[in-house]
Amino acid sequence: MDKIFLNDLSIDTIIGIYDWERQTQQTLTFDLEMDWDIQPAAATEDISKTLDYGAIAQTIVAFVKASEYQLIETLAEDLSAMLLAQYPIPKLKLTLSKPVALHGQNTARIVIERPRG
Numbered sequence: 001m002d003k004i005f006l007n008d009l010s011i012d013t014i015i016g017i018y019d020w021e022r023q024t025q026q027t028l029t030f031d032l033e034m035d036w037d038i039q040p041a042a043a044t045e046d047i048s049k050t051l052d053y054g055a056i057a058q059t060i061v062a063f064v065k066a067s068e069y070q071l072i073e074t075l076a077e078d079l080s081a082m083l084l085a086q087y088p089i090p091k092l093k094l095t096l097s098k099p100v101a102l103h104g105q106n107t108a109r110i111v112i113e114r115p116r117g
């Protein structure tokens with residue numbers, strides 16, 4: 001199966017379990033990998049025959065900016081479900097990265113793969 005990627009999408013939002021995190025936006029970064037057969041679009045140059053990564057990016061930005069989750073797990077799960085509901089993506093892999101200060105500057109990251117239905 002071919003893949004369409006949307007990488008390094010950074011979005012400021014409220015996220016986290018601590019009091020200070022409920023007051024201050026943090027920057028999350030998203031990487032999305034979507035299964036898709038690109039041949040019909042490649043043969044016709046018809047955007048309607050493919051996944052419009054620009055439209056998908058706008059959908060992700062709007063969803064994440066409006067969200068106020070505590071756990072990155074919940075955000076990743078709900079975001080994946082919303083994308084599968086709005087777009088005919090057969091299967092997606094979502095990577096969500098959050099900067100954290102544990103021992104110096106670190107990055108917490110989760111990766112989920114979800115098929116349609």
Ligand SMILES: Nc1nc2c(c(=O)[nH]1)N=C([C@H](O)[C@@H](O)CO)CN2
Pocket residue numbers: 015016017018021070071072073098099100101108
């Ligand atoms: N598995 C998780 N562990 C933690 C989370 C999380 O969302 N999932 N969140 C926090 C805090 O919000 C932390 O990111 C603050 O820096 C701690 N552990």
